[in-house]
Amino acid sequence: MSDILTNAFHFDSLVWDWIIALYLFLTGMSAGGVMISIYLKRKVIEGPANLNGILRANAIFAPLGIIFGLSILVYHLQRPWTFWKIMLHYNPTSVMSMGVMLFQIYMVVLFIWLGVMFKQEIYDFMSKYLSGLSAIRNLINTVLTACKKFENGIEIFLVVLAVLLAAYTGFLLSALKTYPLLNNPVLPVLFLFSSLSSGAAACILFGVAGFKEPTDSPSIKWIHGFERPVVLVELFVLCAFFVGLYFGGGQKEVAVATAIGSGFWATWFWIGVVGIGMLLPLALNHFSSAQTQHKKTFVIVVTGLSLLGVLMLRTFILYAGQMTVV
DSSP: OHHHHHHHHOOTTOOSOHHHHHHHHHHHHHHHHHHHHHHIIIIIOOSOGGGOHHHHHHHHHHHHHHHHHHHHHHHHHTOTTTTHHHHHSOOTTOHHHHHHHHHHHHHHHHHHHHHHHTHHHHHHHHHHHOTTOHHHHHHHHHHHHHHHTTHHHHHHHHHHHHHHHHHHHHHHHHTOTTOTTTSOTTHHHHHHHHHHHHHHHHHHHHHHHHHOOOTTSHHHHHHHHHHHHHHHHHHHHHHHHHHHHHTTOHHHHHHHIIIIISSHHHHIIIIIIIIIIIIHHHHHHHHSOHHHHTSHHHHHHHHHHHHHHHHHHHHHHHHHHTTOOO
């Protein structure tokens, strides 16, 4: 068993390991959660958005997902003290450099949006714990009040940035031309839908478990209705991903056989990604009674399985994709 794991997680052509898979997962979850939260705020939620459990949860996991993701990326690059250079010196021909710029803009706009939505909470917090910094408190309040006038434009821009961020990680991997499984134009689309899937699961899980959002609230009901077609489309895109490779012939066909034909990663894919991460949550939601679906434990289990499935998908794509080289 140890030899199988060693061969699966350590091989000569491996460049990016599980740390990058975790980075891809956290980034996608943040982007997907933001897209869903903005739609809920604009179309579903009635009353003050800052009181909604899902949006309150998103205010924590969306920025933390990006911060933790970038932190482990910096750690993985093994040059944390010189990473700031890529954040100031942009190269328009580099996918990595353009991605760093996208991350920076996304983070700024995300914090502005959250600041506008939770302006009163921020002001109350600073009044209570930072009473001596009245000048800074008033400045922040003035800036957020001014940004409130452009809230609609900020939300539209943030959705565009979130879509680009969700797809960007797919573009980043597809730029690796020496790996036929990764050098696939369908990969950004697959990552976009898996980001929506993980974002939906995270919104429900953290909203219900962390902020006591009722399991029968309009927000939860909408996400449940949205989540199922997203997973089905994700399955279709995943199928198109492998079919396109298979009919590409040569090393592309070899890459498909290596990834999902047999061996450790094929088992990981069919049982973990497809079975546990996609089909099992769909089956549980379809065959369980409405009463069962409204139980907190059921919600936590199903959303946990969905998040696990997306993490396993990102890990599978990363490792299986590097096993076959042109």
